[in-house]
Amino acid sequence: MNNETIMSAEEFFGEPAKDKTPARTGNARGKRSNKNPFAELKIKMIMRIYGVSRARAMEIIAGRAEEKQEMERAKEPPSARSWRRTSDDEELMSAADFFGED
DSSP, X not given: OXXXXXXXXXXXXXXXXXXXXXXXXXXXXOOOOSSOHHHHHHHHHHHHHHTXXXXXXXXXXXXXXXXXXXXXXXXXXXXXXXXXXOOTTOOOOOHHHHHTOO
C-alpha cells in the first residue's frame, strides 16, 4: 500500500480562475428587435400570402391604411368634415371678435 497522501481533484487540476466569465452569456433565445411585433407579423403574413418582397409588403400595408382612412372620412357627415378644412384665403377670427367682447 502507498502511504502518500491523496490529493483532491481541485488540488490536482488547480482552482478555476474566479475573475473569468463564462464563454456563453446573454439571451439564449436570441435578440428581440425594438420594432412592434404585431407590425412585423403583419409584414411577414403579407409577404407569404402575396409572395412579395418586404418592401412591397410594406407598400401594400401603407396603401391599405390610406384606403381605410379615406373610407373613415367618407363615413363622417359633411358638417363634421367642414370645420377641418380651411383654405389659405380664409381669415381666422379671434374668439373675442366672434363673441363681440371688447
